Amino acid sequence: MKMRLIARTLILALTLGPLNLTTAQAQTGPLRIEVTDGVIEPLPIAVPTFVAENAAAAQLAEEISRVVVADLVGSGLFREIPREAHIAKITSFDAAVRYADWKAINAQGLVTGAVSVQGKRVIVKFRLFDVFSDKPLGDGLQFTGSTDAWRRMAHKVSDAAYGRITGEGPYFDSRVVFVSESGPKDLRQKRLAIMDYDGANVQYLTDSTSIVLGPRFSPTGDRVLYTSYESGSPRIYALDVASASRRVLNNQAATLSFSPRFGPDGDAVVFSLAKAGNTDIYTMSVRGGAQTRLTSSPSIDTDPSYSPDGSQIVFESDRSGNQQIYVMPAGGGEPKRISFGAGRYGTPVWSPRGDYIAFTKQNKGRFHIGVMRVDGSEERLLTSSFLDEGPTWAPNGRVIMFSRETSGATGTSSLYSVDLTGRNLKRVPTPLGASDPAWSPLQK
Amino acid sequence: MRNLTKLSLVALALILAACSSSPLSGARGGAFGANDGSVNDPTSVAYFNQNIGDRVLFEVNQSTVNDAGRLVLAQQAAWLNSNPAFTILIEGHADEQGTRAYNLALGDRRATAARDYLVSQGVASSRLSTVTYGKERPIEICSQEACYSQNRRAVTVLTGGANS
Numbered sequence: 342m343k344m345r346l347i348a349r350t351l352i353l354a355l356t357l358g359p360l361n362l363t364t365a366q367a368q369t370g371p372l373r374i375e376v377t378d379g380v381i382e383p384l385p386i387a388v389p390t391f392v393a394e395n396a397a398a399a400q401l402a403e404e405i406s407r408v409v410v411a412d413l414v415g416s417g418l419f420r421e422i423p424r425e426a427h428i429a430k431i432t433s434f435d436a437a438v439r440y441a442d443w444k445a446i447n448a449q450g451l452v453t454g455a456v457s458v459q460g461k462r463v464i465v466k467f468r469l470f471d472v473f474s475d476k477p478l479g480d481g482l483q484f485t486g487s488t489d490a491w492r493r494m495a496h497k498v499s500d501a502a503y504g505r506i507t508g509e510g511p512y513f514d515s516r517v518v519f520v521s522e523s524g525p526k527d528l529r530q531k532r533l534a535i536m537d538y539d540g541a542n543v544q545y546l547t548d549s550t551s552i553v554l555g556p557r558f559s560p561t562g563d564r565v566l567y568t569s570y571e572s573g574s575p576r577i578y579a580l581d582v583a584s585a586s587r588r589v590l591n592n593q594a595a596t597l598s599f600s601p602r603f604g605p606d607g608d609a610v611v612f613s614l615a616k617a618g619n620t621d622i623y624t625m626s627v628r629g630g631a632q633t634r635l636t637s638s639p640s641i642d643t644d645p646s647y648s649p650d651g652s653q654i655v656f657e658s659d660r661s662g663n664q665q666i667y668v669m670p671a672g673g674g675e676p677k678r679i680s681f682g683a684g685r686y687g688t689p690v691w692s693p694r695g696d697y698i699a700f701t702k703q704n705k706g707r708f709h710i711g712v713m714r715v716d717g718s719e720e721r722l723l724t725s726s727f728l729d730e731g732p733t734w735a736p737n738g739r740v741i742m743f744s745r746e747t748s749g750a751t752g753t754s755s756l757y758s759v760d761l762t763g764r765n766l767k768r769v770p771t772p773l774g775a776s777d778p779a780w781s782p783l784q785k
Numbered sequence: 786m787r788n789l790t791k792l793s794l795v796a797l798a799l800i801l802a803a804c805s806s807s808p809l810s811g812a813r814g815g816a817f818g819a820n821d822g823s824v825n826d827p828t829s830v831a832y833f834n835q836n837i838g839d840r841v842l843f844e845v846n847q848s849t850v851n852d853a854g855r856l857v858l859a860q861q862a863a864w865l866n867s868n869p870a871f872t873i874l875i876e877g878h879a880d881e882q883g884t885r886a887y888n889l890a891l892g893d894r895r896a897t898a899a900r901d902y903l904v905s906q907g908v909a910s911s912r913l914s915t916v917t918y919g920k921e922r923p924i925e926i927c928s929q930e931a932c933y934s935q936n937r938r939a940v941t942v943l944t945g946g947a948n949s
Contacts, residue, residue: 599889618897619894641891644886657884687887730884730885
């Protein structure tokens with residue numbers, strides 16, 4: 342862990358769109374945690390209740406600071422020093438920080454904030470301090486938005502603090518689309534649902550009359566591709582998140598299609614199409630039109646995922662005799678096998694940072710979520726259970742979410758997340774059973 | 786002798802499956818429906834399901850129809866050829882030990898293998914269609930081979946005919 346300082350303490354007041362969120366972050370090299378080091382000891386931080394700058398803000402100030410704590414502690418990289426232990430009380434956002442009081446309780450980072458509510462608008466201000474350097478870390482920030490988007494503003498505060506301390510990209514202000522599950526194993530009811538990354542604000546996008554599987558976000562997060570049995574057999578649908586309106590992408594007779602995923606341009610869709618007992622990979626435009634066949638082996642080729650630059654596709658195939666991971670040019674061409682360990686490898690997903698491929702591995706009756714470099718080297722298994730499946734990357738490429746199903750007649754599926762290092766495995770709360778998570782890009 | 790044992794096991798499995806009361810269907814996977822007619826009527830769906838057998842089972846990760854399966858499918862084909870009013874949907878299924886999309890593709894392979902065998906026995910391909918449910922609709926829900934072996938199946942679902 343390295344510590345550095347920053348001198349500026351400006352408040353940035355930005356006024357963009359319905360939620361005024363800043364992208365102008367000072368690039369600092371702060372109070373740093375190297376996420377990839379496999380941190381053992383979480384960094385102690387203090388997050389006093391944000392100052393309510395008017396009476397109407399009292400409740401939100403408390404709730405926003407609680408969400409910031411939940412985000413940071415939930416990342417596994419921070420430990421909260423309980424408020425009861427605080428010596429100094431923050432009663433004014435602009436008052437000088439008494440570093441000695443925070444050093445005395447061994448808080449290495451200090452997050453302060455203030456909230457005011459004006460009608461249906463809420464203004465959140467935030468500062469981060471490097472206590473042991475007696476300095477603020479980065480600029481102060483201000484976010485303005487509607488009161489019902491208060492959680493997003495809390496996540497933006499957490500993202501700024503996390504980004505400055507880790508040097509990694511942010512991920513808290515993001516959503517997850519998933520399949521909500523209820524009912525017994527042999528008649529499971531499935532609905533598409535969307536929620537904040539932390540399980541808050543669940544909304545349902547479909548009813549449970551048809552089986553739905555494998556939703557995936559568009560690169561802008563406003564659309565979702567998924568597979569539904571609405572027509573009686575598996576077909577790919579495109580859904581507009583805001584309106585929940587949907588349309589079928591491919592209605593070709595005597596074919597079944599599934600496993601869709603957007604290309605980085607938001608127009609190309611890569612997917613699997615099964616025809617006469619053979620499953621291959623195809624692309625088409627999300628607007629419809631001609632399909633281009635990319636693989637033509639007699640094997641099962643499925644679960645395609647584009648590289649972030651759109652030049653390559655990683656997918657799984659059993660052409661060698663069992664499921665393994667291959668990479669091919671995005672226009673098709675000779676695939677190169679990259680997985681060579683014991684067992685079967687499936688559901689490869691290219692990291693949004695381009696540096697790793699996450700996958701599901703099945704070996705000796707156990708399932709694992711793992712990662713490998715894009716050339717197949719440095720394979721590392723992050724989890725192990727009766728049935729772990731279907732990794733999806735956080736927008737910063739440093740956290741992975743997946744489904745875990747328990748065994749037996751009463752088995753149920755839940756969502757879990759884990760760091761790229763294999764640390765901080767935890768359940769993501771959902772109201773009912775849940776599977777097939779897909780993490781959105783960072784919200785704009 | 787070995788084949789006999791295998792066949793009687795399959796027969797037993799079929800009876801057990803038929804007795805299962807799970808209201809299967811997203812998959813109309815073999816539950817008795819109100820319009821299936823009487824088992825005493827040899828042209829009924831109920832008769833087909835109970836006396837011919839509506840499903841064949843597969844080995845782990847395999848989609849090759851085995852000897853027992855070929856026997857069932859040959860009997861299905863003979864019945865279908867004498868009852869030409871029915872159209873046929875074959876559902877392919879997988880057990881839960883596999884990833885979701887792969888199991889969809891595997892279910893498609895199994896359904897197609899059963900379909901192709903029926904066609905080879907003279908059933909008109911125009912009467913046949915296939916669908917895969919992957920691991921979405923198990924008929925047995927324990928997490929052991931006893932259940933998995935029942936879930937790796939291709940189920941012949943009939944529609945049309947005199948009774949519907």
